[in-house]
Amino acid sequence: MPTKIYDVLIVGSGHSGGMAANILTKSGAEVLMLNAGPESDFERNRVNKPVHDLPFHGFGQPGRLPHVFQSNEFNANQWVDEKEVPYTHDPANPYNWVRVRLVGGRSLFWARQSFRLSDFEFKAGDLEGTGVNWPVDLAEMDPYYSRVEAIFRVTGRKEGWPEFPDGNFVEMQTGPNSKTVEKMSEIGKQRHGMKFSKMRTSLGQNGLASSVNLLLPDAMATNKLTMVSNAIAREITVDKNTGLANGVHFVDRHSHREMHARAKVVIVAAGCLESTRLLLNSGICNSSGALGHYLHDQIYGVQVVGSVPEARDGAHPQGLMGGGAFVPRFRNLTKADKRNFIKGYCVILNSGGNANPDFFADYGPALQKKLDHYAGSCVSGSIFGERPARFENHVSINKNVSDAWGIPALHIEVKDGANELNMAKDAADTIEDIFHTAGWDIVSKTDRFYPPGYSIHEVGTCRMGDNPKTSVLNRWNQAHDMKNLLVVDGASFVTCGWQNPTMTILSLSMRASEHLAQEAKKGNVG
């Protein structure tokens, strides 16, 4: 029996692949979706246990998942096994590649912070003088963001600030701020030009905002979507006569049997670095030399903890403590703002926490006395900061290392520079200044941050652009070298901003998929 040729083959089922499947099946396309992992079933795969019943009492199995700081002994089985799917890096420059291989991918577990990029990111090249902009801007993306926000039921407070674009929000009910949050806001505005808002979050449905519950069910309902689990893509195949993609070689995860699926269009949505790994292993789409380059994500870290004297020793003055605030990027919004770093960071402030035992050089009852003294009196601040996209931060194929299915592994070379260090120092000093000015004692302060990759917001490596000599994808997420091959996940990003990238990934995938559907009807693809 001859193999069916699908209209579209999608590799990956997370937010970006799910959106592509949703749009394209509704347009009438016959879609095949390959998922590297199995379908998850929370009902079946989760068992409530006390921590002392775990084999390692919550410490986790030593040596397992050394790069996944989010891992703990409860959730270790949800992450990709680093021995099964290894990657390499220079030991001096660690990279935390955090992956999920389940149907729905990382969309099952994201934190649901939901932001738009602004033109301070889309047009960052103009502001910073590099000339490297996205090929799209906020006005062009606005209708797609709005539709995505409706699907994901994003809640937020409208502010009217260009650096923090409003969206199609579910109205949010918030109570009054605590006095400490009010004080932070006043000082932050006066001394640092900060603007104070609230977190924006996808409500989703039933606490889940994943492709598996918001995107794939509609696609399945069309009867146009064929999903295959445990199919690990090895290589995109190319028609020698046309130079166009014509399918994907994949390996069955259990049997290791090699198979080939055929399609007129291939959409890669495997999650940024897995997408790029697939392209690199296929030896395609790199006439620009940009494939694998400009890998970047966000700084997560910096921690300043203060203590409000009136709230110590168990005192709980009415309305003093509690709640928090969100400060969108406030640095480098004008060319006149001269700093020793480019780009910016957002600040997350909280009130009413406890001190960490690590903060004190003490032990036993004396340590407990200090913890009790500070309990409930702490305020804290941390940041998400933008790492610049640099050509030298890149990935390549390590031909000496393969995964459990014999597919060559990725080698990741990413190094932080002075920009990141200066940005973090500025953030720590700024937060400290607010707490100090408020009359609160500084309990602990650090300008350190997690290694690259930790944010799980890795983007770039197939960046989009109008110039085929400097970018991998065009403005519609199509490969410049192969118009019937699209990459619709975060790999297409030019700059990441300080924002969680999910809303932008979803919007770009929606936009690219609709354009593809229109072009296919005109006979312009495949």
Next chain:
Amino acid sequence: MIALPHMKRRRFFQTVAALPAAQALLAQSTTTSTSSQNPAQKPVSPPPTPAPGGRGARGPSPIPDFEESSYEAVSEYEPKFFTAPQYAALKRLCALLQPAHDGNPSAVECQAPEFLDFLVSAEMPDRQKLYRDGLDLLNSSAKKKFQKDFASLDDTQADAVVRPMLVPIAWEKDMPKDPTQHFMAQAHRDIRTATQNSREWATAGASTGRRRFGGSGNFITPIDPVYRSN
């Protein structure tokens, strides 16, 4: 970053019963046990007819949910990783850093030394070296200051050895460069966690109505694990 939907508590056999293969086994087990318990008595109604494909009737599991005991509650662990002087120093350090306090059991009562011997034995070589060197240093410092092993020091003497090694840690991943301070920060953190995540701590907390430290959580079981090659 984790945001999972609410899920009710599931028991193992309820979970197993959801699997087709297990259902077939359970259905078989039902008919066998009914007839073997009382061969003379016929069932009031005939057993459910298995559906095509081996699926039997759904219903409560006929396999009882046995109350089981933890292996830790019925046995003891014999320390084997550290040398005797190192282990004695570790036990003394546990007693010093985490004594019984405010109704909470001590690290020693919670068997933190025994657990840490096991945990460090499974750790990476760099962590093992950190512990071995650190414990050796406690003993050598004690001998230098008091002509005794660390395990033989009283609280005042032990404090004089330990106090200079204690430093504040502002960032969980930014441990001190000095190996002695690094050891003390790591050991202190591990002793706290081993104590507060222990069965003994939870039991003491439950008896006083106090919230347990480690608590409980949703353990994710292996999801469709791959076939391992021989």
